[in-house]
Amino acid sequence: MSRPELLFPLFADLETLEGVGPKSAKALAALGVEKPKDLLLLLPHSGIDRARKPSVRDVVPPTTVTVEVVVGAHFPPRSKGRPYRVMVQDSALEFQLVFFHARGDYLQNLLPTGQKRLVSGRVEVFDGIAQMVHPDHVLRVEDAAELPEFEPVYPLTAGVTQKLVAKAAAGAMARMPDLPEWVDAGQKAKAGWPDWADAIRAAHKPQSNADFAETTPARQRLAYDEFFAHQLTLSLARASLRRGTGRESRGTGALQRMVLAALPYQLTAAQTRAVAEISADMAAPSRMNRLLQGDVGSGKTLVAFMALLVAVEAGGQGVMMAPTEILARQHLAGLVDLAALAGVRLELLTGRDKGAERGRKLADLAEGRIQILVGTHAVFQKDVVFQDLRLAIVDEQHRFGVAQRMELGAKGQSADVLVMTATPIPRSLALASYGDMDVSVLDEKPPGRKPVQTALVSTTRMDEVVEKLRHAVGEGRQAYWVCPLVEDSEVLDYASAEARFQHLRAALGEGVVALVHGQMPASEKDAAMAGFVAGQSKVLVATTVIEVGVNVPNASIMVIERAETFGLAQLHQLRGRVGRGSAHSTCLLMYQAPLSEGGERRLKVLRDTEDGFRIAEEDLAMRGAGDLIGTAQSGLPRFRVADMERQTALMAVAQSDARKLLHDDPGLTSDRGKAVRNLLWLLDQDRAIRLISVG
Template identity: 65%
Template structure:
């Protein structure tokens, strides 16, 4: 079967300057809006509309507003000195003025001859009790009135590009839109009363009222679905290809795993047991594993990851765990040493801090296979790191790494299985769009015996009371985190810096009682501060968000977050997850500067209401938007022109289901509907998906 964009789509991918009315300058302006081809214009929909219905008179209307009315042209009044040019006109009931600044007199005389009848459309305002329409948008002969749309679409624009030029360009692109075979499922179209693709385009660009501009209008929903379907088909093809990739069966004996399980002082949750079985089954298969393990704070991902790594070791290979920060890597080392002690494993930590002979020894152990599990930061995928037989790569907090880094780690072995972990709950819509090419395992249970965390909102004005409460807690043997948003004083935001808060708390609570950790400290000082806190030598750890992930001190039962209104919901949830890990009842104090803005108040109230990370993630996306939730730089989120991940989660789910069903029935897209979907993929710039399919 020939591979390549079908000829019927060629006109949509040609140069913009081939469109009537689009010259090089207009094309350059459109390029600033990421519109470089006619197909981009098709998917740039109106953002609002203007009511241009013909009215008998302006009398009785509330101004300012846009009005279209037929008038008889009266007296012309040229400007006296610097004033405007005025033309007096009369509709069926009243007189008003058309006002022009710096006009050409000959053009006005020709366009608005006295005693002639014209249809004018524009914004009417009242000045000094007189109704005026300044520079009408349209001046037409009565016989031309039908050419004016009753509801005129308003498009996004850029400096130098007017609505008239944009509208003309869109119309020219619409004229090129071909009739294409239907790719949407017939039953779905009928159930949702959606038009065909070509009809949907026409309707979306010719709204008849405000209802047609809504995302859930039939035409717009249909076009959004097309985008989501092409995206989901692309992910499903990539996923099918990944599954066909030859892997290596890592079939563990279960001996080491059994020793670890026997040494546990608790019973694993049902979710941990289920997810471990999913991962081990993937590893035992002949196809390469690509799985996302998503679990809320404290759901027990470390045990699951260890059992997977043990299977790799039992089958004669090695496993690597890559963490985004050294603090988190060291925390993983401590946790795994404790959990894996009964199995007697050789676990090695490799970070950028390792130098000289110590580094050489570690590299030799990794290369010989003596290091069975290797934990590290970015240092793991450097050129000189060679594994004897890397079978499983575990990547923690995936959103902090680029996709390229993940792949580089996977290339350190032959057909390496990949397990990606995140403690940041991702709304299901985003998981489907960002990780749709991976299998998803969900840890949705907390270990038994975990006490709920009481979350309290406290005004910064009561900070002295908070310090006194902290003093009493320290006397009672408790430990606390105090999180500040900045390391240094900012000129732009009057936030208390960690350095200053550390000094103030030491003065109030005693020198030895308070430690400090932030990203700019030398690694040795950072380690010492965390070690003092873990050992109980310091009772309060003042920190920046460097402790968001990784620090695990069960005896710490108080979390103070200063200027909590400046943190995102996911960050607040992660920070709160540092406490509530021991037997003590725990408290999280969210200190805020009054008065709170509406969005900030909503975030803090949600924190007070729930500890459910997935509900928090959904609310975070609703309040901040999809890109911000994951961090736009490496979010990997697809760019959609019409579809909206925040509001159209249900459409995304329907598209995902449809794509999976389609490819199960027609994996090579060879049926009539499959051929139509191929055209959709080319239309949506998803050529790569078809190339993937062709190379199998």
């Protein structure tokens, strides 16, 4: 699919724009501007009132003012480092223009004595005299029209000035072709949106501060375009995954019944619903691409195992992948007993498997003797071959991108893909990151999970906390003690954990306290964890390595030191490590006073609710989307105009529009489909165009 010729001028080199040389082009790249089209969406974020005033006397300094003046005498500096001053007179007042490090000949030229000029800049009063230091604009009166009454202010970076961006943006706008409309006519009329080119022009020529609101028709239209293009790309990715026709994997239910009959409890309604949704997807001829979202302790592992059994019952194999070895081993531990109930062979494959042992596993896998494999990303390696892979389950999705999902799916020519996450995701983020997937939500806890009592305690009460801990350990209870993240240095984290470990060991006795941190060799880490799981040690001092997935039912106390330094989602995950057994559980959030407003709000939200979805919504409201999933590796789209958190409703509209369009016109061959292709090119979603042409 080649780019439409209509768009060529917007894809030319930046240096083809007036006023942009090689140096400026390089500087603009730091703003994400590489082609003229990128300038169209580099929108001003605020503006300056440059409306003409008769005199500086009419304003209250310090403020920006634009007046016509007659230039008076020049006073060059008497010594180095002193300013150069020029006297000017407006209709009612004489004041000074002040310049530092300026060349006299340049200023004589710019401001010839006796002539009229329009000056605009910030006026301040210094020693009773009004001054304008380095005016933003000095224009001849006949060129006054060049200065807009309300001047847009653009985002800048080193080596880029307002003047340069404004001029380059104007140059890019002059190249905008007349494009056919891609927004549905009914939607556009209902919302009262302008045409695309008019929306761009309006966004670059604000008339007042009100024009920067995301609710203005121009900005809303451009935000919708971004959401729409992004959702189209996700829907096309989903369609291409679907088109890779799946296999129909129909379970007999025999193995599932064996497991359910042996369990001491019943599935929750949410678990039953999720198992039914997944089974129906697996039985369908198209490939499953589903997200299983469940809060801490909602019973995702059991749902995942039921899905793996469907694959085995259908005569195939299943694989479950985790991001780290500790987690892979956790899954193994959680599934071993279930697999035994079903009489299914389950094995673990990680980067640690070497030589003959690895060779044996690979042979058993290729010949179908291993029915369920649990592993780390080691299962991506070329020599790992399945006899008949029907289902791939990926845990902790946000560590795997769309590309890896596809790669894993490719292992089984048509394997169904189920992704699990223990991080509840607010709806707007779910739309943005997983718009290509169907979602099953586990929104109730299995019976028997007790609420965790959460309290805020100041670090000044450290001795009391240690005393309580001694008491609890005496009663045979187990506890986690999570140490704060110190700076961004693993060495310091290690030091703080080490110091706390020594302190608690002195207080509670030898052999009672174990230590786990990121700097330890994996084998020592595993040994310390294993000792804690087995109940040999009673208190585990740790940095956040225990955040996800560790399961020790007997642990009923969680102390989080300097809790205010952690994010909400992280605190929620940590708290989820307790409350898994029959004992009443407690989580102590230790903070150092005084708390910042944000820190206090985070800890109170956590104290007041255990609902992960509410916590995630709060977290999103407080931190923003990029931080929430760590934008670098989240594969979250970087929108230039759209605001994912504040415009969720608009994103939902864009998603349903995108899905409807592709349902009616999957190859984008209609007139509107062709118009949409222009949008995809403009917004760098050419991946989407390749996905269509592949199909």
